[in-house]
Amino acid sequence: MEDIEDLLVGEGGVAPGFRLPLSSVGLNPKKKPIKSKSSFLQDPLQSIKIPGTQIIYIKTFGCSHNQSDSEYMAGQLSAYGYTLTDNPEEADLWLINTCTVKSPSQSAMDTIISKGKGAKKPLVVAGCVPQGSRNIKELEGVSIVGVQQIDRVVEVVEETLKGHEVRLLNRKTLPALDLPKVRKNKFVEILPINVGCLGACTYCKTKHARGHLGSYTVDSLVQRVKTVIAEGVREIWLSSEDTGAYGRDIGVNLPILLNAMIAELHSTGSTMLRVGMTNPPYILEHLKEIAEVLCHPSVYSFLHVPVQSGSNAVLTAMNREYTVEEFRTVVDTLTKLVPGMQIATDIICGFPGETDDDFAQTVQLIKDYKLAQVHISQFYPRPGTPAARMKKVPSAIVKKRSRELTAVFESFTPYNGMEGLIERIWITDVAADGTHLVGHTKGYIQVLVNAPESLLGASATVRITSVGRWSVFGEVIEVLSYNAQDRTLNKDELSCSKVSPCDVNDEPCACSKDPDSCCSAVQCADTSEVAAIPNNGKQGEDDQNFDRLKKRNSLVLKSSENTVLQEPTLKEESIKARANTVQWNIVDKSLVAGIFLSFLIAVACLSQLWSRKLMSS
Numbered sequence: 001m002e003d004i005e006d007l008l009v010g011e012g013g014v015a016p017g018f019r020l021p022l023s024s025v026g027l028n029p030k031k032k033p034i035k036s037k038s039s040f041l042q043d044p045l046q047s048i049k050i051p052g053t054q055i056i057y058i059k060t061f062g063c064s065h066n067q068s069d070s071e072y073m074a075g076q077l078s079a080y081g082y083t084l085t086d087n088p089e090e091a092d093l094w095l096i097n098t099c100t101v102k103s104p105s106q107s108a109m110d111t112i113i114s115k116g117k118g119a120k121k122p123l124v125v126a127g128c129v130p131q132g133s134r135n136i137k138e139l140e141g142v143s144i145v146g147v148q149q150i151d152r153v154v155e156v157v158e159e160t161l162k163g164h165e166v167r168l169l170n171r172k173t174l175p176a177l178d179l180p181k182v183r184k185n186k187f188v189e190i191l192p193i194n195v196g197c198l199g200a201c202t203y204c205k206t207k208h209a210r211g212h213l214g215s216y217t218v219d220s221l222v223q224r225v226k227t228v229i230a231e232g233v234r235e236i237w238l239s240s241e242d243t244g245a246y247g248r249d250i251g252v253n254l255p256i257l258l259n260a261m262i263a264e265l266h267s268t269g270s271t272m273l274r275v276g277m278t279n280p281p282y283i284l285e286h287l288k289e290i291a292e293v294l295c296h297p298s299v300y301s302f303l304h305v306p307v308q309s310g311s312n313a314v315l316t317a318m319n320r321e322y323t324v325e326e327f328r329t330v331v332d333t334l335t336k337l338v339p340g341m342q343i344a345t346d347i348i349c350g351f352p353g354e355t356d357d358d359f360a361q362t363v364q365l366i367k368d369y370k371l372a373q374v375h376i377s378q379f380y381p382r383p384g385t386p387a388a389r390m391k392k393v394p395s396a397i398v399k400k401r402s403r404e405l406t407a408v409f410e411s412f413t414p415y416n417g418m419e420g421l422i423e424r425i426w427i428t429d430v431a432a433d434g435t436h437l438v439g440h441t442k443g444y445i446q447v448l449v450n451a452p453e454s455l456l457g458a459s460a461t462v463r464i465t466s467v468g469r470w471s472v473f474g475e476v477i478e479v480l481s482y483n484a485q486d487r488t489l490n491k492d493e494l495s496c497s498k499v500s501p502c503d504v505n506d507e508p509c510a511c512s513k514d515p516d517s518c519c520s521a522v523q524c525a526d527t528s529e530v531a532a533i534p535n536n537g538k539q540g541e542d543d544q545n546f547d548r549l550k551k552r553n554s555l556v557l558k559s560s561e562n563t564v565l566q567e568p569t570l571k572e573e574s575i576k577a578r579a580n581t582v583q584w585n586i587v588d589k590s591l592v593a594g595i596f597l598s599f600l601i602a603v604a605c606l607s608q609l610w611s612r613k614l615m616s617s
Contacts, residue, residue, distance in 0.1 A: 051080075051081075051158050051161070052080045052081030052082055053081060053082075053083075054082055054083070054092035054093060054161060055082070055083045055084075055085050055090055055091045055092050055093075056074075056077055056082045056083065056084055056085070056091060056092070056093050056094075056095055056157065057084075057085050057086070057087070057088045057090075057091035057093070057094050057095065058070055058073065058074055058084065058094075058095045058096075058097065059088075059094065059095070059096050059097065059112060060097045061096075061097065061098050061099040061108060061109060061127070062097070062098070062099025062127065062128065063099065063239070064190050064237055064239045064276070065190070065192055065195075065239045065240060065241070066097055066098075066099055066127055066128070067184065067190055068190035068191070068192050068239055069097060069126070069127070069147065069150050069192075070095075070097045070126075070184075071181045071182055071183050071184060071190065072150050072151075072175065072179050072180075072181050073095065073097070073126065073150050073153040074181070074182040075179060075180030075181035075182045076150075076151070076153055076154050076179060076180050077095075077153065077154060077157060078180065078182050079180040080154050082157070084182065088115075088116075088119075088121075089119075091121065092121075092122070092161065093121065093122045093123070093124065093157060093160060093161055094112075094116045094121050094122070094123050094124070095124045095126065095153070095157070096109060096112055096113065096116075096123065096124070096125050096126065096127075097126045097127040098125060098126065098127035098128060098129035098130065099127060099128055099129070100127075100128040100129045100205045100206060100382065106129055109125075109129055109138070110138050113125065113138055113139075113142065114138075117141070117142075122143075122160045122161055122163075123142040123143065123160070124142065124143045124144070124145060124153070124156055124157055124160050124166075125139060125142050125143070125144050125145075126144070126145045126146075126147070126150065126153070127147060128147060128205070128206055128210065130144035130145075130146065130169070131146045131147045131169060131210075141165065142165070143156050143159070143160040143164075143165055143166040143167065144166075144167050144168070144169065145166075145168050145169075146168055146169035146170065147195070147210060148173070148174060148175060148195065149168040149169065149175075150175050150179075151175045151176060151179055152168050155168075156168060174195065174214055174216060177191075177192075177216060177220055177221070177223075177224045178223075178224070178227070183233075185428060185429060186232070186233075187232070187233060187234040187235060187428045187429075187456060187457045188233065188234070188235045188236075188237060188428055188429075189224075189228040189233040189235070189236045189237070190237045190239050191221065191224055191225070191228070191236055191237065191238055191239060192216070192239050192240055193215065193216055193221055193238050193239070193240050193243065193246050193257065193276075194213060194214060194215040194216060194240045194241075194242075194243075194245070194246050194247075194249075195210050195211065195213075195214045195240065195241065196210040196211040196212045196213045196214050196241060197210070197212075197213055197240075197241040197242040197245055197279075198212070198213050198242070198245045198248065198282070199242065199245075199279065199281075199319070199320075199321065200319055201318055201319055201320060202317065202318055202319045202385060202386040202387040202390075203318060203348070203351070203379070203381075203382065203385055203386075203387035204382070204385065205382035205383075205384065205385055206241060207241075210241050212249075213242075213245055213248060213249045214249065215246050215247050215248075215249050215250050215252075217250065218247075218252055218256060218257050218260050221257060221260075221261070222260050222261060222263075222264060225261050225264050225265075226264055228271075229264065229265075229270075229271050232457070233271060234270070234271055234272065234426060234428055234457050234459075235271070235272050235273075235274060235426065235428055236261075236271060236272070236273050236274065237274045237276060238273070238274065238275050238276040239276045240276055240277075242277070242278060242279050242282065243275060243276040243277060243278040244278030244279055244280075244281070244282030244283040244286075245278075245279070245282045248282070253286065254278075254282070254283065254286060254290070255286050255289035255290060255293065258273075258275070258289075258290070258293040258299075259289075259293065261273060262293060262296050262298065262299060265296070265298035265299070266298065267297050267298065268297075268298075269297050269298045269424075269426070269459060270298075270459075271298065272298055272299070272300055272426050273296075273298060273299045273300065274299075274300045274302065274444065275290075275293070275294070275299070275300075275302075275303055276304065277304040277305075277306065278303065278304070278305060279305070279306060279320070279321075279322070280305060280307070280322040280326050280327050280330050281320075281321045281322045281326075283305075283330065284322075284326060284329065284330065287329075287330065287333045287334065287337075288333075288337065290303075290334070291333065291334055291337035291338050292337075294334070294338045294341065295337075295338055295339070297442075300440070300442060300443070300444045301338050301339070301340050301341050301342060301442050301443045301444070302341075302342045302343070302344070302443055302444035303334065303341075303342075303343055303344075304343075304344045304345070304346075304373075305327070305330055305331070305343055305344070305345055306345055306346035307324070307327045307345045307346065307347065307365070308320060308346055308347060308348050308351075309324075309347065309348065309351065309354070309358065309361075309362050310324055310358075310361040310362035310363070310364060310365030310366070311324070311354070311357075311358035311359075311361045311362060312324055313353075313355075313358055314351050314353070314354050314358050314362075317351065317352065317353050317387075317390070318348075318351060318387075319386075324361070324365065331343055331369060340441075340442060340443040341443065342372060342373070342443040342444055342445065343369075343371055343373075344371065344372070344373035344374070344375070345371055345373070345374055345375070346374070346375045346376075346377070347362060347366070347374060347375070347376045347377070347405060348377055348378075348379050349362075349376060349377070349378050349379065349398055349401040349402040349405060350378055350379045350392075350393040350397065350398025350399075350401055350402070351379045351387070351393070352379070352387055352390035352391055352392050352393060353390060353391065353393075354393055354401075359401050359405075362405065363404070363405060363408055366405065366408060366409060367408060370412045370414065371412075371414075372412070372414035372415070372445070374409050376402060376405055376406050376409065377402075378398050378399065378402050379392075379393070379398060410469065413467075413469070415445065415467040415468070415469075415471075415472050416467060418445075418464045418467050418472055419464055419465065419466060419467060420463065420464060421463070421464045422461055422462070422463055422464075422477070423441045423442075423445075423447065423461070423462055423464060423474065424441065424442065424459060424460070424461050424462075424480070425439030425440060425441055425447045425449075425459065425460055425461075425462055425474070426439055426440055426459050427439040427449070427451070427455050427456055427457070427458050427459070427460060428440075428456065428457065429456070430453065430456070431448055435450065436448035436449060436450060436473075437449050437450075437451050437453070437455060437456065439460070439462070439474075445471070445472060446470070446471035446472070447462060447464070447471065447472050447473070447474045448471055448472070448473050448474070449462055449473070449474050449475065449476055450475070451476050455476070455479060458479050458480070459479075459480045460476050460477070460478060460479045460480060461476075461477045461478045461480065462474035462475060462476050462477060463475050463477055
């Protein structure tokens with residue numbers, strides 16, 4: 001069957017989300033079985049199914065962009081009246097949103113499609129697989145909807161439930177951002193800022209599906225940020241195939257967008273922004289601007305920057321358009337300018353032509369940085385890509401290299417030394433064990449806490465009690481409230497140039513009495529009162545923890561009047577709280593003295609009465 005375009009009756013365009021009449025959507029009616037005599041005797045009303053009353057099961061594979069697409073499709077279906085379910089058995093139709101990045105993802109899609117066909121379920125397949133490989137045999141007999149056609153999902157579902165096979169793939173405009181949406185996590189908004197990319201990686205199939213770069217306007221994205229903040233969202237994840245390339249097709253860039261977004265974020269961190277994956281080439285020229293954004297108190301100090309290989313020869317074969325040295329520049333600059341910066345990366349083991357020396361360079365790169373998050377995968381040839389035609393590394397060697405690099409990575413202990421630290425976290429999810437809640441620090445380190453689910457969506461200060469390889473554990477000390485009257489910080493106050501980490505610039509601390517001391521990106525605060533407070537023999541340990549905490553979490557924020565804006569650390573607040581419990585005011589002392597005097601009078605009266613009684617007897 002030919003691919004069905006967005007054909008309109010007559011001339012003119014159609015607005016995103018506008019529901020076309022049946023005649024404008026290409027259909028392939030399926031043959032219906034001949035009815036038996038008994039079927040004609042049944043009540044005809046029993047065979048009528050009103051559109052929008054059926055139950056839909058949605059299965060999503062792949063990246064956060066795919067997850068956002070599924071949430072938009074779920075929102076439209078729910079708004080039209082369909083019921084969503086997590087139980088495929090009770091569903092009247094299965095909607096499968098697919099991923100084409102790796103062979104295992106597509107194999108999982110093949111399995112679920114086979115199950116659906118075996119269960120006689122009407123199927124709609126969305127996502128990158130049908131968009132990039134529309135003619136594969138697994139898609140025969142099912143309806144498909146393209147990645148830029150998600151605003152037409154209701155039509156596709158309706159016609160599929162009627163027994164028709166529908167194909168909607170091509171479009172020249174992006175789906176609207178204000179479509180109805182059902183979030184998988186009500187506290188997290190996944191916001192796509194662009195589709196497609198500018199790269200031409202030789203191994204990548206996603207470019208075939210998502211196409212060339214297409215960016216949403218700054219105004220539309222800022223409006224979406226305002227909307228989701230008003231809806232109570234606590235985290236906004238910016239998502240795309242390459243965040244760093246944003247705006248190059250419409251005359252803007254990523255820093256322009258990010259600065260427009262953080263202008264809508266409050267300094268209290270009531271809603272946090274997480275910048276999505278970006279390849280090195282498109283942020284190299286904006287590193288300082290990106291660093292300033294990552295210093296904002298409402299932006300996670302975290303970035304996913306895939307390197308894929310530590311060998312320039314392999315990167316050239318991949319057509320990645322950067323060198324290992326440029327990747328190092330990105331990592332070194334961000335970790336230098338952003339306190340507590342955390343960077344994640346990706347590695348592909350066994351790319352065609354990778355030699356032992358190439359792999360050794362990759363291992364050395366990972367050892368040099370000891371990043372807390374490294375996503376390691378084996379090379380999978382994707383049909384239709386240039387890399388699929390290259391001479392392959394033997395499978396046994398690929399697996400061996402993957403195991404070796406994984407062992408190196410898992411030997412790291414990135415969170416050692418965090419025990420006892422006080423951290424602020426943002427809690428947004430329930431852990432897989434069903435017992436802990438999941439929060440993240442400013443550097444997006446995962447913290448698991450034992451706390452009631454009522455804390456979901458809250459921010460809290462926690463004490464780190466233990467560390468694991470992939471996350472740390474903490475106990476909640478205080479749940480923080482957001483002050484709606486807190487103003488948004490201006491650009492000067494958020495500038496990373498105000499931060500002077502000691503180990504980088506060796507700048508003296510402006511608020512220290514010691515000219516040789518270093519701020520280490522620490523807030524300036526009056527600690528004279530703190531130093532005089534007894535600490536029950538734990539002064540040395542607490543001071544050490546306090547110093548580590550300040551080095552990790554604090555920023556010097558200076559206003560245009562050269563005043564220092566500060567948010568006291570929990571350590572300072574807890575010490576002051578202990579001081580308040582020890583230092584009684586005059587009212588407390590008077591009350592205690594009165595109670596003691598009354599007690600003495602009562603004792604004297606009782607003694608007098610007892611003496612008289614003895615004398616009379």
